[in-house]
Amino acid sequence: MSNVATLTINGQTIELPIIEGVEGDRGIDIRQLRQKTGFITYDPGYGNTGSCKSAITYMDGEKGILRYRGIPIEALADQSSFVETAYLVINGELPTREQLNRTSVQLNDHSLVHEDMQIFYQNFPRASHPMGILSAMVNALRSFYPELITSDSDFEEVYVRLISKIRTMAAISYKISRGHKVEYPRADYTYCANFLNMMFNTPVKPYILRKELVRALNVFWILHADHEQNCSTAVVRSVGSARTNIYASLSAGISALWGELHGGANQAVIQMLSDIHEKGIKVKDVIKRAKSKTDPFRLMGFGHRVYKTYDPRAKIMKHNCHEVLDRLNYQDPLLDIALELEQIATSDPYFLDHYLYPNVDFYSGIMLRAMGIPTSMFTVMFAIGRLPGWIAQWRENTLDPEQRLTRPRQVYTGLTERPYIPIDERGNGPD
């Protein structure tokens, strides 16, 4: 195969280098395009634009493959823990037993949130969305820890602090939203067990930890740990490219994740399924609306920019969801509706022709509901899981000598040059 692409524009022919990844993915390096031809590329949503070279996550959307640092998602979901996977995603290798123990000790050491931060929580209106609170709080962490990252050990300190505290911060926001006493982290609990305990333990009703729920949460967070250049990760890299500190960059990523076309879909799926259940809407009518050209409604939890087949995370999530409901002996009518929707959609020509299959968010909310997590916290759960990926991508971007300030161009479609008219000469305008 040629290692250059030839482009002819207005009679001028130029050669553009082709770069190739280790899995055969190919890109045309257009960095010289504007300088040599005066043209830019036009690609809203960046569906055809590679913004970086990355060694963290590999996806094949046609084959439904997802690997973190080369290790298939299926193997990690089956055998790893969230803390171990986070270490892998950030550091590039699975930890030794000693490294994992050290990380667990560090996570414990950093698990408290500064007491002064609790005052912030108390002052948000009770109905605030937890994603808005989380984004503000992660940004606020920078005021408590202003030190810059100048070495690998500084970076280690910062990433462990973030991974540990985000879980405590998420649980605090839930407790405060309920008007309950905040539950502190415990040194004798693992990462996921600690989160569940901080969420659900109360002085009057001790929370009984169930190891199958702890395992299910590990799997949930492993499945979310990274997903290469998705919307929120692109935002984290973009904000970081301005040499913005890691806390502010992650806070921006959390805001991007909140949107219902991205991480907010897990909340939107439950709202859609609840509407079907409570308002007696027929599944076939929902499918009809999703297919309509004139209705902006979309089947939430379906479709993906990269996957053109079943999302490999959704397969594991569906299995995980069934297991949790079985173990808890929890009957959820929303699961039956979801299964019916999937069955109809995956045999409908519209969905097949558009390559629309369930994504990771389709079954995750049903599982979280069964675990007792409130719907408004679903996207926060996603954010906790995605944190290792954002951190790894932020770091990779800052260390990459080829990276520059993110600054796309545009094709201007506004008015051409016209004179400034002084206010007294503008007439009265419309009434």
Ligand code: ACO
């Ligand atoms: N329901 C109905 N139609 C859909 C859906 C859907 N869920 N998703 C895409 N389509 C259709 C579009 O209407 C469009 O049809 P057309 O070509 O006939 O006009 C076509 O598929 C392509 O849609 P795009 O919006 O261009 O595809 P894109 O790659 O930009 O969208 C997205 C991906 C945003 C995820 C989309 O599939 C969607 O909106 N899904 C529902 C929201 C969702 O579940 N988001 C979570 C994604 S996973 C994650 O971020 C964690």
